[in-house]
Amino acid sequence: MININDILETVNMIKQENLDIRTITMGISLLDCVSDDQKRLEEKIYDKITKSAKNLVSTANDLEATYGIPIINKRVSVTPISLVGACADVEDYVRLAQVLERAANEVGINFIGGFSALVQKGMTKGAKNLIESIPQALASTTKVCSSVNVASTKAGINMDAVARMGEIMKETAYLTRDNDSIGCAKLVVFSNIPEDNPFMAGAMHGMGENDTVINVGVSGPGVVASAIKREGFCDFSRLADVIKKTAFKITRVGQLIAYEASKRLDTPYGIIDLSLAPTPAVGDSVAHILENMGLEKCGTHGTTAALAMLNDAVKKGGVMASSHVGGLSGAFIPVSEDAGMISAVENGALSIEKLEAMTAVCSVGLDMIAVPGDTSASTLSGIIADEIAIGVINNKTTAVRLIPVYGKGVGEVVEFGGLLGYAPIMKLSDYSSEEFIKRGGRIPAPIHSLRN
Amino acid sequence: MKAVVTVIGKDSVGIIAEVSAECAKHKANIVDITQSVLKDYFAMIMLVEIDKMEADFAKFQKELALLGEKKNLDIRAMHEDIFNSMHRI
Numbered sequence: 001m002i003n004i005n006d007i008l009e010t011v012n013m014i015k016q017e018n019l020d021i022r023t024i025t026m027g028i029s030l031l032d033c034v035s036d037d038q039k040r041l042e043e044k045i046y047d048k049i050t051k052s053a054k055n056l057v058s059t060a061n062d063l064e065a066t067y068g069i070p071i072i073n074k075r076v077s078v079t080p081i082s083l084v085g086a087c088a089d090v091e092d093y094v095r096l097a098q099v100l101e102r103a104a105n106e107v108g109i110n111f112i113g114g115f116s117a118l119v120q121k122g123m124t125k126g127a128k129n130l131i132e133s134i135p136q137a138l139a140s141t142t143k144v145c146s147s148v149n150v151a152s153t154k155a156g157i158n159m160d161a162v163a164r165m166g167e168i169m170k171e172t173a174y175l176t177r178d179n180d181s182i183g184c185a186k187l188v189v190f191s192n193i194p195e196d197n198p199f200m201a202g203a204m205h206g207m208g209e210n211d212t213v214i215n216v217g218v219s220g221p222g223v224v225a226s227a228i229k230r231e232g233f234c235d236f237s238r239l240a241d242v243i244k245k246t247a248f249k250i251t252r253v254g255q256l257i258a259y260e261a262s263k264r265l266d267t268p269y270g271i272i273d274l275s276l277a278p279t280p281a282v283g284d285s286v287a288h289i290l291e292n293m294g295l296e297k298c299g300t301h302g303t304t305a306a307l308a309m310l311n312d313a314v315k316k317g318g319v320m321a322s323s324h325v326g327g328l329s330g331a332f333i334p335v336s337e338d339a340g341m342i343s344a345v346e347n348g349a350l351s352i353e354k355l356e357a358m359t360a361v362c363s364v365g366l367d368m369i370a371v372p373g374d375t376s377a378s379t380l381s382g383i384i385a386d387e388i389a390i391g392v393i394n395n396k397t398t399a400v401r402l403i404p405v406y407g408k409g410v411g412e413v414v415e416f417g418g419l420l421g422y423a424p425i426m427k428l429s430d431y432s433s434e435e436f437i438k439r440g441g442r443i444p445a446p447i448h449s450l451r452n
Numbered sequence: 453m454k455a456v457v458t459v460i461g462k463d464s465v466g467i468i469a470e471v472s473a474e475c476a477k478h479k480a481n482i483v484d485i486t487q488s489v490l491k492d493y494f495a496m497i498m499l500v501e502i503d504k505m506e507a508d509f510a511k512f513q514k515e516l517a518l519l520g521e522k523k524n525l526d527i528r529a530m531h532e533d534i535f536n537s538m539h540r541i
Binding site for chain 1: 456458460486488495497509510513526528529530531532533534535536537538539540
């Protein structure tokens with residue numbers, strides 16, 4: 001029989017430390033839905049999603065019961081809609097978003113991702129129309145998530161797209177102003193977007209994927225934070241070991257669930273995303289992990305080093321536990337979704353500049369950050385450009401999900417509710433980036449993109 | 453298939469009897485049982501075979517949880533594979 005202490009450890013992780021499977025995401029290719037007739041396209045998309053994901057939620061619920069581990073989200077990611085609806089005009093795209101919403105409601109999932117465009121080098125007419133439709137699409141749906149890849153290490157940075165995305169964020173914020181600009185929480189701008197990421201808002205089903213696939217995102221910041229606390233004072237070699245072992249255990253659960261879900265749904269297993277994804281719940285914070293390492297408050301000097309070590313140790317532990325690792329895989333640092341981050345911002349310990357530095361060493365980027373509603377589009381584009389440059393130069397994924405909360409300013413708080421949490425509005429630089437953003441064109445790919 | 457039943461909480465008279473009775477009611481065969489009591493804190497772990505169970509596993513879990521609520525204990529039944537995969541390479 002399994003060791004009694006091991007059993008109690010697992011039960012304790014679930015009961016006390018918020019261990020859960022954050023998401024089972026089914027990737028669905030919509031390439032076979034392509035049609036030059038908009039109505040036919042809509043029908044085919046709806047049918048493909050509702051048929052493929054019919055049993056996703058019930059299977060996830062069964063797995064949750066059998067293994068006694070909560071599975072928080074059941075989601076679907078689809079082929080970037082700009083590729084499927086390449087002939088559509090702006091209004092057609094809004095309708096496609098609504099079709100995705102209807103399909104999501106029918107199968108009972110929490111979110112559907114893939115209302116996306118890939119414009120790292122240039123923009124097709126379809127991609128351009130999709131981007132133009134984003135504000136209206138996000139304002140008229142609740143479950144649809146949108147992402148736009150504006151750069152890659154291979155292609156450089158499409159600064160025209162960066163400039164336009166600042167404006168799109170502003171418009172989305174305005175159209176969802178009655179709900180604290182929540183539309184922007186479903187919109188993320190990427191560099192080096194992964195094609196198998198199960199996490200929202202950036203999930204999409206890439207071009208080189210199977211027809212359908214199961215990707216699983218694990219979580220467990222609370223488990224890591226508790227393990228560090230239990231270990232007490234030790235040196236960094238020991239600390240890295242503790243994190244690795246914990247990440248291994250967390251990922252093994254994800255692997256088990258992914259394998260079983262894939263079997264029961266008769267859908268190939270894609271990847272495990274071994275991310276530490278915080279929630280606003282007490283004891284489920286990445287910031288608290290960093291604080292348990294000995295920082296008085298997340299954001300103080302030493303935070304970037306702590307996060308770098310955490311991120312690396314999580315990957316090293318996780319990679320051994322799973323046959324295929326992918327997606328974003330690392331520590332997330334969304335401000336509004338992490339009780340420790342919120343508190344650090346409220347206390348003035350964590351600024352947007354420090355967050356930007358932290359994103360250089362962890363997965364994703366400037367995530368769920370509320371900024372003043374009167375921030376200009378060019379300033380938003382400036383923030384996007386900075387963050388995207390970090391990704392392009394460092395050969396990694398970075399992303400920006402900012403919420404310029406309409407009608408609110410620095411010091412005020414915005415409440416999104418649920419997993420999205422709440423956020424104090426952060427101060428930005430008082431100086432303009434307008435002339436810089438206005439230049440347009442492309443920032444060339446870095447020299448190390450020439451690896452052949 | 454086997455499941456692990458964990459019972460955690462404050463010690464009191466008759467815990468094993470009641471949990472065993474619940475297992476018997478559902479035709480879950482107990483194959484191993486181990487427990488430890490640390491001060492007033494009680495932890496019991498049962499390995500049960502659930503292949504011959506009449507009702508479904510979810511119902512078994514629910515009734516155990518209900519029993520737990522009544523006795524102020526945390527009672528869970530989980531498939532053994534979650535422990536195997538987490539703690540064995």
